Amino acid sequence: MSVPVSIQGPVAANRADHASPVYKTVAVVGPPNAGKTTLFNRLTGLRQRVGNFPGVTVEHHIGSYRLASGEEVSLIDLPGVYSLNPKSEDEKVTIDVLNGVMPGADRPDAIILVLDSNNLNRHLVLAGRVIALGLPTLVLLNMADELHKQGGQVDVLPLARQLGTPVALVSAATGEGLHAVANFLVATPQTPEPLELPIFGDPRHCREWAVRMGSHAAYRRGATPEWTRRLDSIFLHKLWGGVIFAVVIVGVFQTIFSLGQPASDLLQRFLDNVAVRLTGVLPAGIISSLIVNGVWKGAGSVLVFLPQILLLFLVIGILEDSGYLARAAVISDKVMAKVGLNGKSFIPLLSAYGCAVPAIMATRTIENKRDRIATILIAPFMTCSARLPVYTMVIAAFIPNRPVLGPVVGTRAVAMLSLYVLGFAMAVATARALKSSVLRSRDVAFIMELPPYRWPMWKSLGLRLMDRGNAFLFRAGTVILGVSILLWALTYLPMHNGQPPPIADSAIAHIGHFIEPAIRPLGFNWKIGVGLLSSFAAREVIIATMGTLHGVDPESHAMALQQALRGDLSPAGAIALLVFFAFAMQCMSTMAVVRRETNSWKWPVLQFLYMTAVAYVAAFVAYRLTLLYWN
């Protein structure tokens, strides 16, 4: 039997300088928290993209790793798995890809298995399963720096002999030992037999096997870093844990509002300026209008979300990579359990108060699919920043400001607060209904691994930000752009003598008149109807639309618009409009993101229908009640 060599040392390193790769496609596999993604990022850097297999929501990254010879090997970063059990979607995807039966993916020629060297007794169980698949495998024992710092050790040669695969001790964070990857990729494949593989099916035997493998390698685990325990005794403290949690949450919000909102506003102003310039440069006509009002404004409505999305993901990324997010989930779990969800849904729901779009993207940290969908479905009920300008305008136009609690808290503040409470209450009710019916979780429980605290790495954070930014701009953005062009066309058509119609004759006005019978029970006229229709692009668009309809500029003549609104709505209609906005799913960015994150149109369509129905019924009830009691 040939003995596999642990591929380390100068001789092997030289070989990698010139040789061509023997593998074309290599899968990167490993348990969660083993540093698999850090390794993948280090190997591929910016040469990576996100992939979606047809029919599954699990995402993977594909990147290319350039060898010294200039030739490239394609690397597939598969979801983190603890074992190869086809019951979980992540693990099924991994098994299917490794077996070459996943449509749209080439069967990998080899596997790079990333394990945490600080947790070998657990992680070697996965090694047994992966090696048993029979593909050439390189086993990387990652986080060697931490292992050594904590006084642990492992001899790779005896382990390689036992497993029948090359084994290397590496640190993806520092780059230590990573030439082993290049050497593996150019080495002539050896096919030695592993000395002994575990008996699958019985976890106790698998684990005994893993411990035996570890003892062959003189494995000694490092001590748990003392400062992780010290930090936990503060962060999970009965009193201080909650206080720090509250401070962190307020800090997250403060960051997003104090930096994100001005950045969005600045960007909006810049985009508007460019729009004005474009109008000046382009010859007047349908092309100019299409470019400025359809394409540019549509693209702009996507772009203005970007600063908030990137900031939110930067902050969440820091919390996640440092290990605090897992603790935050533990702290918030008790409250979330009351609505049938668990602590992992807390941060996404909280971010939905800023904007549902990044919140829905942030649900990726929820492993349980049903909990994740339930969180996605209720997130748009949280009062997002796009509702604020609408609330402000309608409240200012219709609700007289009288003091309620002292001079500071007036009727307007109470009205605003009630709208926040309304959205939250509906989210809770919906979550309870979903979790006790269609999305009832079966056979799942709140099980949260608490990784040691670590310093976040800027490179990892940066790559993730780029990844989320791209996902939003290019996948969601295309849908949003399409809808804005459609909306533009509806205001521009039908043309008379080559001129666009007055807005009252446009196609959208006809649609407004057409739907008027449906919205009259809510106290809305056709103009409000047109505003509602346009607000399905984004909620705040209703202000610009009402401005256009009344021929006033919403920026400079806010008072005029408020007065004009009083002509369209009775006070009862205004209350109905506020309630409608609190509940309705008027945001195509959100729909596009839900479509992207659930990989199907089913959920966004159901969500849209449900939220619109709730909004309609609630607005009707609010209208009738206000008519009865407020005169």
Add this chain to the structure above:
Amino acid sequence: MVFNFMKARPASPGHNLSDLAVGESGILEDFDMPQSIAEHLMNLGFVPGLEVLVARSGPGGNPRVYRVDGTEVALRRDLSRCIAVRPLGDAEAEMR
């Protein structure tokens, strides 16, 4: 199968993980829960025969954090009630 932790109790009259106080430890014995959850727990290090320590309790007393096999895992009370353990005496825990 629909499974409700709240109603489930271990079949044996012995001790379960939620009986242990913070700082106490025990030897894992058995799981009274659906196979998929038991497997997930075992992947995280909850393998029968290993020692588990109640490391700390969260701010509300639930979930609690357990240390097993060098890692820390948070579990709710309803789940820890379904994990049978043999409590270790102080002296025995000291020895290990």
